[in-house]
Amino acid sequence: MRKILKKIIVLCILTTFTFSLTGCYDATGIEENAYVVAIGLDLAESNELELTIQIATEGNNSSGGESSSSSSQSKQTNITTVKCSSINSGISLINNHISKQTNLSNCQVLVISEKLATYGIAEYIDTLLNNVELRNDCSVIISKCSAKDYLNNVKPSLEIFVARFYESTLQSAKYTGYTINISLAKFYSKMKDTSCEPYAILGAVSTESGTNSNAKLNYDNTAGENPITDSDVIDNFGIAIFKNDVLVGELSGLDSICHVMITNELDECTMSVPNPFESGKYIDLLLTSEKDTKCSVSYVNNSPLISVDIYLDGRGLSLDEHIKYDSTESLNLIESSATKYIQNQVSNYLYKTAKEYNSDICGFGKYAISNYLTLQEWNDSNWLGNYKNSFFDVNVYLNVESGNLFTKS
Amino acid sequence: MDSPKLGTIETIAILSLIMANKIILNLPKDIISSTGSSAWLNTIYIIFLALIFVLIITKLLCSFNGKDILDISQYLGGKPLQYIIGTIHILIFMAIILLILKNFTTTLKTIYFEHSPIIFVMLFFIVAASISNKFGIKPIAKVTLFIFPLATIGLIILLFSPASDFQIQRLTPIFGYGLDKTFIQGTMNIFALSGLGYIFFLPTLMDKNTNLRKIALFSLGISGFFLFLSTFCLLLVFSFIIDTNESMLLYVLTMFMRHGNLIHGINTLFVLVWILSIIAYISTTFSFALFILKKTLNLKEIDSSNYCICTIILGAAVLLQNFTDFGRSFEYIIQYIILAFVFVADPLLLLIANIKQKLSSSRSKQSILNRKECL
Amino acid sequence: MNNFFKSLKKVFTFTDDKHHLFRYDNASSDSSSSSDSNNDSNLNSNEPNSTDSTTKKINSSISENQKYLEKAYNTKLSTDIVIRNFNVLVQNVRYKAFLIFIDGMVDSNLINDFVLSPLMLRNKANSYDGKQKKLVSEDIINNVKIKNYENKKISKSNLTTFVYNNLLPQNSVKKVLEFSDVFSAVNMGDCVLFIDTIEEAYDIDVKGFKQRSIEAPTNEVVVRGSQESFVENLRTNTSILRRLINNENLVLESIKVGKITKTNVSIGYINGITNKKLVAEVKYRINNLDIDYLISSGQLEQLIQDNPNSIYPQMIATERPDKVVNYLFDGRVCILVNGSPYALVLPGVFVDFLSSPADFNLKYQFANLGKIIRLFSLLLSVLLPGMYIAVTNYHHELLPTELLFTIAASRESVPFPIVVEILLMEISFELIREAGVRVPTPLGPTIGIVGAIVLGDAAVSASLVSPILIIIVAITGICSFAIPDFSLNFTFRICRFLYIILGYLAGFLGIAAGIFVQMVLMCNLKTFGADYLDPIPINKRSISTYFVLPIWKRERKSDFVRPQKKYSEGKISMKWRYK
Incomplete structure (x- = not known):
């Protein structure tokens, strides 16, 4: 009797195991994901949300032993823009469009355009924080131009990987003080705090007028107006001030x-x-x-x-x-x-x-x-x-x- | 075969882990949302109450040399009372396992296992608990001894990692939502230390030479310290936790951890340690339930009942998923039942039994031999 | 259906009485603690009846004895059994005699010079017939020397004692009465002397078979430590132990195991240190084995261990005598089997399998460094492939961003999912390892290394596996070689595959569940009364600890052995410091 019972139990266990192995439901290999390094939020002309994501593709060049010195000719990142009603629906559409599934766990930067910020960004911040994949230590940048332009102009000259560029460039606040590095969690914390207001990094694309302008003492101007010329056209300079979740001003x-x-x-x-x-x-x-x-x-x-x-x-x-x-x-x-x-x-x-x-x-x-x-x-x-x-x-x-x-x- | 008895350190580890696990299960968040920025005061108040409770029940248990609450209820009301108490406690333990499973597995599923069915995730916990219970409580206690330092060190590292962002001003205003909410309604928060209810069953499981009072005080000290530390540090780090409602606050804290470019995203390592301690918690509770079953029904072997109870818990846990509203109210009901039994009914039982013993000893002088120095 | 209800009924019965961990029942036997090493009179009580009629006693008729022996040994077919007939001179009377021995196992010179010569050639001892007189004293009376003699008569019944006492100038001679003892003696390399009219035979030790000399240990090499290892012959091994311990309290009890082979097994312990119950349990288990033959200590280990179904080794098998001696002084028991160069030391707890013999000889700082590296390599060898699969399939956020992109890029052209890659490479590694054992020695290591490198390189170039995986598998393999014990290596190789499957099933959840269950299994294991994971939780100061203590702190013996003498050093062992 015991032997038969034992055999029945072993059979049950084996069937359970075979059923568990038939899916390995959540195992997704590394190469099956498209890793997003930056998210951009804009307000389109039709007052819709415009979502831009920047996907890292530089890894593709290094297979087969090719050196990555040819990367200047090939694209390092892939930028996709979509008009949508909310962030998650936009991501869903992009997932359908590109060949791999997006993964937000390596997102370094969240760029929100000035125009959108003046209307209030609480719902976007809340939604992004609620996202399981997104690390809440990514930086929040308010860009004076549109987020799409900002992301399109990210062309690192001193780094190979865009992800590393974002990491290093936002550390510059430590040794210059001309801007601050604020993360999504801190922004949210300050937004909800009844004893302070949130602020974010101010970024812009350097314009002709900016490059040709005169230098003010201690650079008392905001992003994009600095008289600096080089191939890195992105300029993170100054602070964007919020009142609750609405952008109210800029600091130099x-x-x-x-x-x-x-x-x-x-x-x-x-x-x-x-x-x-x-x-x-x-x-x-x-x-x-x-x-x-x-x-x-x-x-x-x-x-x-x-x-x-x-x-x-x-x-x-x-x-x-x-x-x-x-x-x-x-x-x-x-x-x-x-x-x-x-x-x-x-x-x-x-x-x-x-x-x-x-x-x-x-x-x-x-x-x-x-x-x-x-x-x-x-x-x-x-x-x-x-x-x-x-x-x-x-x-x-x-x-x-x-x-x-x-x-x- | 008589199962081997637990030693002092193993019992301390079991009790402390049971109470410290509540921190992982989002208990500080409950305390903070009910009391505001005075959560740390409330925690100290709860620990103080629990201390008094521990002193009382160890004194009461001491006078019954080496007997646990089942034997005492048999002494008081015969077999029927023992059956009632045993059944209620088995149901309470099963409900605890149910709730832990439901809470933790839903969180895990949200984070890592979006596409898997919930039963797949639960199966790992149940199977691990079931296999480890084939060998009795002693091996589980030893493994808990290994896991407990890991969990505590991990917790300390986690809580102090955002130390540069601590703002001591977040502890103000001192009374949070008010004195009433902090001290009077806040007494309900003693549910955090409801692990002390396991003390009622410890006398028969431990060696004769161990001192129950010392063990209880030690474990209360350790777990109380961690509860206080976690509430304190969580208050200091985030200002938004008072208004918002996170399902797993510690996990949010792990995502916040960043040191340079290399150490970021190590939330998974903490989750690994938490899974280990939750499995230990479930296994321990399960073994207590099986112990009560064995004792009340005087069974020879508990292997078959091991499998039965496992299946029941698994089925009930899966059922609970489908009725979320009912699940939430079920949770509240169970919480109040546990509070009522652990902190009110059981001590009352002990008190009545003590009184009965004193009355009968005043007639006969035999029970003086039963009394032992409990210090 | 009836059986089902019966089994249900069994479940609902009252609890049984307790039974002890040890099966040995204390009351039934009284172990003699000061038994002589050659005293086996009370140990052979379980000797079963073998297929031969061994209780046959030796006859007084020499022709009958010879016929019986020729039949038993098939001397017409086995040409290496030699029966030498000769005449022996005893008290000036010739008796017929014969000598039986196995050619190749005896030292011929010893037989010629010390057995045959004194018996066959006329000399003073064997020509003494009792009629000679014995000079007692000399007197000088009146300038005349007078010698006083004594008449000494020898009766016939003292013939056997006479031969034993006077005619056999050999250091090890035993009288045997039964043919079973004759067989044992001849099979071991002794020669047995039969003399007509005597119902006894003489078992003379003239062993001279060729055996391996004491060499350096091949599998447990240390830089700083003795370079002696055990050999196959039991006596040589026991002699090494005697030399090292140098104390009369070392007891080496002898037991014969196996109905046909009657292999000599020696149980060694130090009287006054080792717990008597442990020794009694060991003897009880070895005496109660119903087997035909025993060839090696590995077989004996499997027969007497507590949990044969567990994958963990429960006894230490070592070929180093210094390691055995260190453990004997710790209060453990060692077993030596004739024909096997590996000694068994029991009980063996988990921490013993992680220590190298050099730990006792080096400074504690160096030994601890080695131990930390070994512990770390143990963890890596078990968990690294499983964690790699879990991280790359479920928990991508754990990897730094650049590493993530590197791995993703290297996996672009690989056709298999990660779990198939890992299983492929692990299995190939195991195949190379297994094949490397059988390759002839000049080529062995080369094949191993070259095979691994070439295979790995070729696989990467053919885009069958990714380069990072080769590194993972190589590190895992190297770490598994760092585990000192041979059996534990196998244990963790099995565990590694389980963790790979668990990691693939459910990431860190599966691995955590696996770790928990494995630890429960290890905590539950008991070997000869000691918990397998001792000396946790309390690390009492002895030689079996998870971190090597300084030598002046290794005061106690291991607690889990429960020795009779607790301390092996004084509180202050280096007295010269404080004088």
């Missing part, structure tokens, strides 16, 4: 430096400050953060008074016979000139965010929230609506050390 490169100083994201940046030894000339300083910025919020007549203390370390980069870094008085002179200048710029930036845009992108709300005991009270205080009435008290403490290799020429 200089404003962006001020922003990273306040939000403790400054690694290092180069700033030109007025030269105290020679009028009309400027000294370049390499600024790093000495310690965390201290902010505090208090209320004066129902208006928030925000005081910001920024601590910086500087190193003198430019050198000529007039500039001296060796004595305390000359250093103090440089310090006072630089401090005044930076204070001025930061103040301007803060008042711009408050008065012009009414958008607390620096996140001062988190310092105000500690004055309340329950979430209900906080919500009733309506911080984000009240931000335009804020006053700012900015103090910059700069400590200039000597020059790099020379202290005097």
